[in-house]
Amino acid sequence: MKDMTGPDVRPYDALLLVSFGGPEKPDDVVPFLENVTRGRGIPRERLEEVGEHYFLFGGRSPINDQNREFIEALRADFDAAGIDLPIYWGNRNWDPYLADTLTQMAADGITRAACFVTSAYSSYSSCRQYRENLFDATAAAAERGATAPQLDKLRHYFNHPGFVDANVDAVLAALADLPDDVRDGARLLFVTHSVPTAMNDASGDPAAGGGAYVRQHLDVSGVITDRVAEATGVRHEHELVFCSRSGAPHIPWLEPDVNDRIEELVAAGDAPAVVVVPVGFVSDHMEVIYDLDTEAKETAEKLGLPFRRAATAGLDPRFVATVRDLLLERAAAERDEQPARAAVGATGVMWDRCPVGCCANARGERPTLCGSDPA
Numbered sequence: 001m002k003d004m005t006g007p008d009v010r011p012y013d014a015l016l017l018v019s020f021g022g023p024e025k026p027d028d029v030v031p032f033l034e035n036v037t038r039g040r041g042i043p044r045e046r047l048e049e050v051g052e053h054y055f056l057f058g059g060r061s062p063i064n065d066q067n068r069e070f071i072e073a074l075r076a077d078f079d080a081a082g083i084d085l086p087i088y089w090g091n092r093n094w095d096p097y098l099a100d101t102l103t104q105m106a107a108d109g110i111t112r113a114a115c116f117v118t119s120a121y122s123s124y125s126s127c128r129q130y131r132e133n134l135f136d137a138t139a140a141a142a143e144r145g146a147t148a149p150q151l152d153k154l155r156h157y158f159n160h161p162g163f164v165d166a167n168v169d170a171v172l173a174a175l176a177d178l179p180d181d182v183r184d185g186a187r188l189l190f191v192t193h194s195v196p197t198a199m200n201d202a203s204g205d206p207a208a209g210g211g212a213y214v215r216q217h218l219d220v221s222g223v224i225t226d227r228v229a230e231a232t233g234v235r236h237e238h239e240l241v242f243c244s245r246s247g248a249p250h251i252p253w254l255e256p257d258v259n260d261r262i263e264e265l266v267a268a269g270d271a272p273a274v275v276v277v278p279v280g281f282v283s284d285h286m287e288v289i290y291d292l293d294t295e296a297k298e299t300a301e302k303l304g305l306p307f308r309r310a311a312t313a314g315l316d317p318r319f320v321a322t323v324r325d326l327l328l329e330r331a332a333a334e335r336d337e338q339p340a341r342a343a344v345g346a347t348g349v350m351w352d353r354c355p356v357g358c359c360a361n362a363r364g365e366r367p368t369l370c371g372s373d374p375a
């Protein structure tokens, strides 16, 4: 018998970390890119270019190691809180694949798991596609004779105080690292992954008019800027910019690109320095270490513009604890209790189950889990 009773996690008997996956060696890069872009209409040249980004880093994405470290940190956080739930991990695009993980969970006797997805915002790529993946992986497990656990996706957390606090401190640290004479004038460039404008238009609840992807980023960027102002006494100019544009050139994607914006700011004499804040990413993914730390940094350096990149939430203990908070909140809600739900900014607390038609798939409807769509 344990002498410590932890918090009530019923009805869950596991946590599942759901992520993107990435290559771990040069031979993985091409098959990984094929997995990512299957049926997505990405031009060959773009794939070769992105392949080069991975090869530049030895053919190894940072994302899997970051997930391993995140799970370790989460384990320690759960243990300290007296939560003995097992933690599993499955990816959309690389080993460990979700279907294999669900098969293993079934073999371990897991019946109901809460899913934490490593994308914080609403859009097809960052929300609904994962829900399709969970459906597909459940079906694949069934084909192997395994009954996958019932899965609940924890709510979007871009506006959870744990994620926001980590980002506020990261911006403060980046500002502090700038030379004194340019610090107060530094412009905050909040950066996220570009998506097709049509994907943004379809993001979030269609009954609310879509456009949630950009709106959520603008909300959280404003909150972070306000919090930085409270701490420093300076309200920095801030805006949302994008990285990692893909797709065919004639299809519109969200703009401006971070590099183009840096060039414009320098040409207009509008900023003595920039702090690039990768608020769209939860850890230092390839987009962060290549598109920002390599490419955007080079753009700024070439123009003589002082540049700092704020840290991602990563292993910040407040971000790690966010997972525990969301898990306990959802567990209580599933027990028909009314848990306290933390959120900052104008958007408010996000839903537990995605509304009908949320973050629609432009290529046609496919079955999903964790939403209110009719089966």
Ligand SMILES: CC1=C(CCC(=O)O)c2cc3nc(cc4[nH]c(cc5[nH]c(cc1n2)c(C)c5CCC(=O)O)c(CCC(=O)O)c4C)C(CCC(=O)O)=C3C
Binding pocket: 020, 021, 022, 023, 033, 036, 037, 040, 042, 046, 047, 050, 061, 062, 063, 118, 119, 120, 123, 125, 126, 193, 194, 195, 196, 244, 245, 246, 247, 280, 281, 282, 284, 285, 286, 287
């Ligand atoms: C909104 C969004 C997030 C969420 C933000 C988040 O989760 O943090 C995200 C995450 C990620 N995207 C990643 C990698 C890639 N994404 C690609 C392609 C695409 N991403 C898109 C959007 C997003 N992507 C889109 C609309 C495409 C076009 C194809 C399509 O419509 O599906 C391609 C193919 C090449 C290319 O087209 O550029 C790659 C290699 C990695 C792994 C990084 C690593 O290895 O560290 C991660 C976490």
Ligand SMILES: [Fe+2]
Binding pocket: 193
């Ligand atoms: Fe992506």
